[in-house]
Amino acid sequence: MMTNHAPRFWRSIPQRYNLSGTHCTCCNEYFFPPRNLCPNCRRGAHLEEYTFKGTGTIITHTTIYNATEDFERLTPYNLAIIQLDEGPKITGQIVSSSAGVKIGMRVRPVFRILGKEGDKGIIYYGTKFAPLLEQSCAEEK
Amino acid sequence: MRSVSIIGVGCTKFGERWDVSLRDMIAEAGVMAIGDAEITGEQIDALYVGNMSGGRFIEQEHIGALIADCAGLSRLHVPSTRVEAACASGGLALRQAVLAVASGYSDIVIAAGVEKMTDVSTGTAADALAAAADREWECFFGATFPALYAMMAKLHMRRYGTTEEQMAQVAVKNHHHACMNPIAQYHMEITIDDVLKSPLVADPLHVLDCSPISDGAAAVVLAPTEMARRFSEEPIKIVGSAQASDTLALHDRRDLTTLDATVHAGRSAFTQAGIEPRAVDVAEVHDCFTIGEILAIEDLGFVEKGQGGKATQDGMTALSGCLPVNTSGGLKACGHPVGATGIKQAYEIVLQLRGKAGKRQVDDAQVGLAHNVGGSGGTALVHIFTR
Numbered sequence: 001m002m003t004n005h006a007p008r009f010w011r012s013i014p015q016r017y018n019l020s021g022t023h024c025t026c027c028n029e030y031f032f033p034p035r036n037l038c039p040n041c042r043r044g045a046h047l048e049e050y051t052f053k054g055t056g057t058i059i060t061h062t063t064i065y066n067a068t069e070d071f072e073r074l075t076p077y078n079l080a081i082i083q084l085d086e087g088p089k090i091t092g093q094i095v096s097s098s099a100g101v102k103i104g105m106r107v108r109p110v111f112r113i114l115g116k117e118g119d120k121g122i123i124y125y126g127t128k129f130a131p132l133l134e135q136s137c138a139e140e141k
Numbered sequence: 142m143r144s145v146s147i148i149g150v151g152c153t154k155f156g157e158r159w160d161v162s163l164r165d166m167i168a169e170a171g172v173m174a175i176g177d178a179e180i181t182g183e184q185i186d187a188l189y190v191g192n193m194s195g196g197r198f199i200e201q202e203h204i205g206a207l208i209a210d211c212a213g214l215s216r217l218h219v220p221s222t223r224v225e226a227a228c229a230s231g232g233l234a235l236r237q238a239v240l241a242v243a244s245g246y247s248d249i250v251i252a253a254g255v256e257k258m259t260d261v262s263t264g265t266a267a268d269a270l271a272a273a274a275d276r277e278w279e280c281f282f283g284a285t286f287p288a289l290y291a292m293m294a295k296l297h298m299r300r301y302g303t304t305e306e307q308m309a310q311v312a313v314k315n316h317h318h319a320c321m322n323p324i325a326q327y328h329m330e331i332t333i334d335d336v337l338k339s340p341l342v343a344d345p346l347h348v349l350d351c352s353p354i355s356d357g358a359a360a361v362v363l364a365p366t367e368m369a370r371r372f373s374e375e376p377i378k379i380v381g382s383a384q385a386s387d388t389l390a391l392h393d394r395r396d397l398t399t400l401d402a403t404v405h406a407g408r409s410a411f412t413q414a415g416i417e418p419r420a421v422d423v424a425e426v427h428d429c430f431t432i433g434e435i436l437a438i439e440d441l442g443f444v445e446k447g448q449g450g451k452a453t454q455d456g457m458t459a460l461s462g463c464l465p466v467n468t469s470g471g472l473k474a475c476g477h478p479v480g481a482t483g484i485k486q487a488y489e490i491v492l493q494l495r496g497k498a499g500k501r502q503v504d505d506a507q508v509g510l511a512h513n514v515g516g517s518g519g520t521a522l523v524h525i526f527t528r
Contacts, residue, residue, distance in 0.1 A: 013277075033278055060299075060397055062291035063344040064283065068271055069264040071283045079288050079343075081392045089392040091279045098344070103299055114282065126282065 016126045019109060021088065023050040030086040054109035055132060056084040063098040070115050082107055082129055093128040106132040142243045144366035146376040147526070149178025152488045155357035155476030156326040163199055163257040164211045166358035170481075171212045171253060174360035178249075178372050182214050186247035188221040189237040191230030191254035192480035197269035199257050208253060227273030228429060230254060231483025232384075232513030232522030235361065239382045239524075242363050254485070255358035256478035266354050270479070273516035275390035287351055287430060289391045289517040291343035294432035297398045298345065300447065303435065305345050307450030309336035311431035312349050312473050314459050319470025321501040322489075326355055326476030336431075350431040355476035359484035361491070377491045381410030381525035391517045400514065402521035403440040407512070410523040411442070418442035421464060421525075422506040423493045425486035427514040428471040434458075437512055438466060441523070460501060468493060468501045483522060486511035494528050 013033075014020060021032035024047050027040040032052060038045030061080035064071070071077070078094040078101050094101050095110060107129040115124040151173025153166045161169075167190070175182075192204040201207065209221035226233040231254030238252035258266050271280045274289060297303045313333055319325035336349040362372075369376035385405035388394055395401055411418060418441060426441070428434035435449035443464055444452045452458065458466035469475040469489040472482055490509035492498045509526040 016281075060292040060296040062288050062295060062346075063341070064285060064288050065340065065344070066287070066342045067283065067285055068268045068280070070268075071285075072264070074283065077283060079283055079292070081292055081397065091284050091390065091392045092282050103296070124281070128282075 017111070019052040019054050019127060021050055021052060022047045030084075030088050032084065032088040032090055050086075052084050052086055054084070056082040056107055056129070058094070058101065058103055058105045058107060059083050059089060060103060061094065061101050080129070095128050095130045100131065108132045143245055145239050145242045145363055145379045146366040146369035147361050147379065147487065147491050148364045148369050148373040148376050149174045149176070149180070149362035150360070150488045150491045151177060152324055152359040152485055153357050154324045155355050155478060155485070157259045158356035159259065161356070163195065163201065163255055163358075164207065166257065166356065167208045167253060167255045168211045170255070170358040170360040171208070171251065174251065174362050178362040180249055180362060180372060182217055184249045185214065185217070185219050185251060186249050187238070187241055188212070188214070188219055188251045188253065189234040189241070190221065190223050190480070191225070191232070191234035191483055192223055193225055193227055193230045193256060194269045194272065194479070197261070197272070198266070199260055204255070208255070226520040227515035228427070228477070228479045229483060229513045229515030229520045229522050230480040231359070231485070232511065232524070233483065233520070235483055235487055235524060236382050236384055236522055238363050239379055242365055248365060248368065250363045251360055252363060252484060253358065253360040254481035254483055256480040257356050258354045258478060259356050263354065279390050279392070285343065286517070287346050288343040290430040290432055291346045292391065293397055293436065294345055294430070297432060297435070300398060301450065303450035305337060306333055307454045308345070308350055308431040308435065309333040310453050311428060311434045312336050314453070315428060315467050315471040315473040318460060318468050318501055319474030321499060322468075322470050322475060325470040325474055326353060327470070327474045346430055346432070352429045352472035352477040355478040357476055357478035357481045357485070359481045359488050361484060361487050375495045375528075377494050378527050379524055380527050381414035381523065383407070383409035383413065383523050385409070385521050387518055389516065389519045394518065398436070399446065400436055400440050400518035400521060402518050403437060403512065403514065403523070406521040406523040407441040410525050414525040414527075416508065416525070420508050421510045422508050423468060423490065423503045424464060424466050424510040424512065425469060425471070425489050426466055426512040428467055428473050429477060429514070431473065433514070434466065434471065441510070441512060460503070465503045468498060468503060483511070483513035486513060487524060487526070490526050494526060
């Protein structure tokens, strides 16, 4: 329960807002969230910062009807594991009707409110994903 | 390393035990196990207890000292250690106890597990359990435990053609087994239709695909095999004890339809035991959700990858099948007091190998296996037992 507590889950975590991670130039694997140690190269790694394009593909998904107290007001909502185009997989909500979410679907990141600590508490922001439609591709151009 | 045997077992009734506390339950299970082993307090060298979240569920930490105290061992100053690996805390306590005896450091060691989950609201319990997932990169974005297993199920269905009916069959079977187990939380037969018509929790998992919130405690007493006959007429040998880890977050796994921690722990335990999976007569596996049992029988090597749903549908894992799985009722129907589950699995296997499992007895069971998972697969424990 996040409500009525000190903001334990708030940190200065820029990766929540801009999908920046790390890239190991030794093994060429990309990591999100950024890792301090490359699990392939460990101490032999050379890690550099990397900002992901954000586009990716849905590997698997679900629609949640029964959530923890913090997310109960959102039900039903879609959750998916998305593989970013550079390789790493992440968990995120999909902003779409549940019927519209499919394995293999292409998605793009959108910036959204994720939660609130009551009326007077901190508002959590972060990344959700939306279907990458041809129309939205056109808008981006 | 010394060979290790179980010389005594005890387990409370699982369920919503509103009339008893964590302290009452651990004392009940402990006294049963110690009585079964016919040992005295002075003979106990060490205690290990699995408990996931006393702090969240009953606002009590320091469960190690608490259980030694409740067991009447405080004046003997017996070392007592609480271990935690989410839902695999019980299995981990068993392994710590095995290591203590196998190493020669201790002779008589108790492995226990306990959880009192029903004193808090369902939402608070769900949030406490969600702490077994990656709080910052899964739960923060709205993931729940059923949702993580639902995503494994969705991909398993897509890749291997597993059906909702096959998953429901796991629940139907385990409820049937639980009806024959006096300690089980549910004594209620269900049908595939009941499962499919129960409300969705996280598509494709329904309420009846999910294990319940439960209270309960279990304990086993270990001794070196060379000493075991002094205490028990029917000691059960632990011939394999293995543990493996994997990424905390599901999304970081190599394959979302395989629990690699189970694969690794299973292989290691089978190698130690010197047997093949087909030698197993009875198994307790981690069916926190119905898809969990399907993944487990695949990842442990009982069936090929992708065949778990079909094998379940064909009755392979039923009491009458060639490999009865979760004769206790499993987590699904016997109940899932998270810290106690891994020890309850060992308790069930010991009853089966002793031939004392009543109506759910597997004929001539010689080799048993217990498989306990923490979180969505960040930890797995596999123990193999023989008569």
